[in-house]
Every structure is written in structure tokens, then in C-alpha cells.
Amino acid sequence: MSRRSSRDWDRRGVLRAVGGMAALGGLAACGSNTGRSGGGGNSIKQMYHAYGEPGTQQAARKFAEAYQKAEVSIEWVPGEYESKLATTLLGSDAPDVFEYHPDIQLVRSKQIVPLDDIIADVKDDFLPEDIKANSVDGKVYGIRMIDDPQFFFYRRSLLDKAGVKPPTTLDELIDAAHALTTDKVKGLNIGQKLKQVTKPLVWSTGAELVTADNKVGFHTEAVVEALAKTRELYKGDALLLGAPTDSWDPASFVQGLCAIQWCGIWAIPAVEKAFGDDYGIFPFPSSGEQGRPVVYNGGWSAYVSAKAKDVDKAKEFVKWLWLDQKQYQEEWALDYGFHIPARKSIAAGADKLRSGPAAEAVKLFNENGVFDDPLFTEGMFNTLLDAVTNSVRDDKSPESELDKAETRIGRDLKKLVG
Incomplete structure (x- = not known):
């Protein structure tokens, strides 16, 4: 993990913008869809999770059809993309190219x-943290497609009416939630x-x-205290x-069900459409004496499967789409949903x-961005999530839950790095 002076996308799944629920539900239900279909060694299968923003599936197909050196088919996966990808990668019909998050496993x-060979000429045009997040043992394995910083959205008018300022600490966030x-x-x-x-x-x-x-770095007194405070918040009526x-x-926020909501940059168009300038954003506030504000950078990266029918051709396609075609990269980031293009x-x-x-x-x-560490795998995250959920929702001992998570994740880390 690195922090800029400082993948959830936490894996955020699909964005169902307000007012478009039925249409987006239909889009997600399409399942697998193809761009140009082809067979043999001159075909490339590309897998995406089902982005919810209108136009994304059509754009993915357009990009595939524009590629002239191979027939590119698109598999558009709704629902639990991570589990579907994991299963598919182990089978005989693995994608040649797919999107995912940094994961050493x-x-x-x-x-x-x-x-490394395809990114070498433009490596400096990516944030060092994005390169680091996609690197293992000094080699780059993923090409960042988009950056998706996440933060809290708030209604300015509601905070002004309650005499509440945007929180800068966890205690202030809890007080604001009640107020x-x-x-x-x-x-x-x-x-x-x-x-x-x-x-x-x-x-x-x-x-x-x-x-x-x-x-393991998450088992600290400050984390135990933060979980205890979050549990008290969960037991009240402010969440x-x-x-x-x-x-x-962002549907709950846009529909006025809450005054503050954790979400991501992708929600800005929907929130702005609903409230104009009556909203603002702030980082996850610091907690404890050594705390810091956090803007978590999610996002997606492109990877080439070792099972690709032709690894070199698959790499050439990734280079063409995510490195050479700047117009498509900006279009993907900003013309459908709302993300930061990965290229600086x-x-x-x-x-x-x-x-x-x-x-x-x-x-x-730029000031508070925190990035994923490829050493912290999806399995490790799920173990930590269980500890957090058990502590906050089920009122179990944070110390005990973190201790169990540390034991399990520590064992997994030893297997990966010795």
C-alpha cells in the first residue's frame, strides 16, 4: 500500500444511477455479449464486470470492433464478477484479457x-502508486484503466441547518450522524x-x-478503538x-434518505443532477492520535491471462486499447460514468x-489518496471484512476478531512471501 503526499473500487460493482434502475437492470441482465466474434488463434476474449453506467457495454463493443488485428469478443459479467472470474481462470475457457484489481495470488x-515490455515507453505517464499497486517482485502485471477515488458526499443545506461542519475526525463523523x-x-x-x-x-x-x-499491520489499539466506536454508531439510530x-x-443519497454517504467519484453526475451545487465531499476522517484522512483509490486494471490463446497478441491488444488509444481511454473514463483517467x-x-x-x-x-497493496489478496480482505462485520454488526470483541484475522492472514502472507 502507498499513500500519495500523500481493488470494491473497493469492488463497487455496478452503478445504478437514479432514475435508470430498470434500464440498468436490463443492461446487467444481458450477460455475455460479443463484439466481433471469431475463432482460432486470431481471436481474443476480453472479460469485463457489468459496469452500470449507460453506454459502457456499447463502448466496450465499439472498442473491440475497432481493433483490426484480431477478432475480439466481449464477455460482460453481471453480479459477483470476482468469483466468476476466479472460476473461469481455472477452466478451459479462460479470457485472454480481463479487468481486475492488484492481487499477488x-x-x-x-x-x-x-x-513491462508494453508499458515501458509510457510508464512515467501513470501515477507511481498505480504502477506500484500493479507490481510484484519488480515486474508490472496490470495496466491501470481508471482511478476511482472514494469519499463521503454530504448535503450542504442539511449540514448548515443542523449547524454541522464537514467532519475531520471519526468522533466528529459520529456526532454529525446523530445531529x-x-x-x-x-x-x-x-x-x-x-x-x-x-x-x-x-x-x-x-x-x-x-x-x-x-x-499484518491492521491489528492495533487504534483499529480496535475505531471498531468499538463504529459499533456504538451501529447500535444507535443514525445509520x-x-x-x-x-x-x-448513490441512490439512497440522491433520494434524500441520508445526509452523508460514502461513495465514489463515479456518483458525481447523478448527485449533481439531483442537487446542483447543494453538496460537497470530504475524505474518510482521521481516527486516533496517529490518524489521517483517507481517500481510497479503487479502479480497474487490465491483465493478460497466462492461458491466453496467444499471449503476445493479447498483450498487443492491451497495449493498443489501454496505452495507444488515448481518445478511447478518456471516453471510457468520462463519457459514460465518471472516473479519473489513469494516464496523467x-x-x-x-x-x-x-x-x-x-x-x-x-x-x-492527490493529497490523501491511499492505494491497494497487491500483497493483500481478495481472500485476505474477506477475512478482515468478516472481523469488521463481526465486531460492528454482531457486537463481538474487536480484539478477539482482529486476533483471529491476524493469525489467518499472517499465515497466508508467509505462504506468499516466506
């Missing part, structure tokens, strides 16, 4: 190949499963998921529980990121 199990709660509006939405806020909660205390010497969708979807040169020239909350999001990202 894919390297250790030899499921992906290094991409903003009415019989019609809950003060805070941090998600139904706590999945989106698990990593930020740890990082906000100043702790790491994995230390510099490859040990929005039972929302129709999880916090990656593209992001710097994007008009949509130069003003208003979008510019503030970029600023907060």
Missing part, C-alpha cells in the same frame, strides 16, 4: 503475465455490509493492512440500514475534472 499461481438524523432522514450511510469502508476505517487510524516488512442498494450506489496526461487535459466538486475530488485524491 494471480502472480504466484502463474495466472497472469508481466506487461443530522431526523424522522425522515438518517445522518449517515456507510453501506449495508461495511465492505466499502473496511479498508478506509483501518487506514484512517494510521495503520497499514500490510507493513513494509510484509507483516441508514436496510437501504435498497449498497453505498457504491489525459487526466490533466480533461475539462470535466477542472472545476467544481470534480476538481475537489482530484485535489483530495
Whole structure:
């Protein structure tokens, strides 16, 4: 993990924008769809999770059809993309190219190949943290497609009416949640499963998921205290529980069900459409004496499967789409949903990121961005999530739950790095 002076996307799944639920549900239900179909060694199968933003599936097919050196088919996966991908990679019909998040397990199990040769000429056009997040043992395995910083959205008018300022500490966030709660509006939405806020909660205390010497870093007194405080918040009436969708979807915030919600930059268009300038954003606030504000950078990266029918051709396609075609990269990031293009040169020239909350999001990202560590695998995250959920929702001992998680994850880290 690295922090800029400073993958959830936490894996955020699909964004169902308000007013488009039926249409997006239909889009997700399409399942596998193809661009140009072909067979034999001159075909490439590319796998995406089902982005919910209107136009993304059509754009993926357009990009595939524009490629002239091979027939590219698109598999569009709704639902639990991570589990479907894991199963598919082990089978005989694995994709040649797929999107995912940094995960050392894919390297250790030899499921992906290094991409240093195709990124070498433009490596400096990516954030060093994005390169580091996709690197194992000095080799680059993923090409970052988009950056997805996550933070809290808040209604300015509701905070002003309650005399509440945007919180800068966890204690202030909890106080604000209670002060903003009415019989019609809950003060805070941090998600139904706590999945989106698990990593930020740890990082906000100043702790790491994995230390510099490859040990468990999340089992600290400050994390125990933060979990206890979050449990007290959960036991009260200030949290929005039972929302129709999880916090990656801005629907609850846009519908006025809560005054503050954890979400991501992708929600800006929907929130702006609903409230104009009556909203703002702030990082996950610091917690404890060594705490720090956190803007978690999710996002997606492109990988080439070691099982690709032709690894070199698959790498050439990734280079063409995610390195050479700057127009497509900006279009993918900003014409359908709302993300930061991974290429620094593209992001710097994007008009949509130069003003208003979008510019503030970029600023907060630059100042407080925290990135995934490929050593902290999906399995490790699920173990930590269980500990957080058990502590917060089920009122179990944070100390005991973190102790169990540390034992299990510590064992897994030893297997990966010795």
C-alpha cells in the first residue's frame, strides 16, 4: 500500500444511477455479449464486470470492433464478477484479457503475465502508486484503466441547518450522524455490509493492512478503538440500514434518505443532477492520535491471462486499447460514468475534472489518496471484512476478531512471501 503526499473500487460493482434502475437492470441482465466474434488463434476474449453506467457495454463493443488485428469478443459479467472470474481462470475457457484489481495470488499461481515490455515507453505517464499497486517482485502485471477515488458526499443545506461542519475526525463523523438524523432522514450511510469502508476505517487510524516488512499491520489499539466506536454508531439510530442498494450506489443519497454517504467519484453526475451545487465531499476522517484522512483509490486494471490463446497478441491488444488509444481511454473514463483517467496526461487535459466538486475530488485524491497493496489478496480482505462485520454488526470483541484475522492472514502472507 502507498499513500500519495500523500481493488470494491473497493469492488463497487455496478452503478445504478437514479432514475435508470430498470434500464440498468436490463443492461446487467444481458450477460455475455460479443463484439466481433471469431475463432482460432486470431481471436481474443476480453472479460469485463457489468459496469452500470449507460453506454459502457456499447463502448466496450465499439472498442473491440475497432481493433483490426484480431477478432475480439466481449464477455460482460453481471453480479459477483470476482468469483466468476476466479472460476473461469481455472477452466478451459479462460479470457485472454480481463479487468481486475492488484492481487499477488494471480502472480504466484502463474495466472497472469508481466506487461513491462508494453508499458515501458509510457510508464512515467501513470501515477507511481498505480504502477506500484500493479507490481510484484519488480515486474508490472496490470495496466491501470481508471482511478476511482472514494469519499463521503454530504448535503450542504442539511449540514448548515443542523449547524454541522464537514467532519475531520471519526468522533466528529459520529456526532454529525446523530445531529443530522431526523424522522425522515438518517445522518449517515456507510453501506449495508461495511465492505466499502473496511479498508478506509483501518487506514484512517494510521495503520497499514500490510507493513513494509510484509507483516499484518491492521491489528492495533487504534483499529480496535475505531471498531468499538463504529459499533456504538451501529447500535444507535443514525445509520441508514436496510437501504435498497449498497453505498457504491448513490441512490439512497440522491433520494434524500441520508445526509452523508460514502461513495465514489463515479456518483458525481447523478448527485449533481439531483442537487446542483447543494453538496460537497470530504475524505474518510482521521481516527486516533496517529490518524489521517483517507481517500481510497479503487479502479480497474487490465491483465493478460497466462492461458491466453496467444499471449503476445493479447498483450498487443492491451497495449493498443489501454496505452495507444488515448481518445478511447478518456471516453471510457468520462463519457459514460465518471472516473479519473489513469494516464496523467489525459487526466490533466480533461475539462470535466477542472472545476467544481470534480476538481475537489482530484485535489483530495492527490493529497490523501491511499492505494491497494497487491500483497493483500481478495481472500485476505474477506477475512478482515468478516472481523469488521463481526465486531460492528454482531457486537463481538474487536480484539478477539482482529486476533483471529491476524493469525489467518499472517499465515497466508508467509505462504506468499516466506
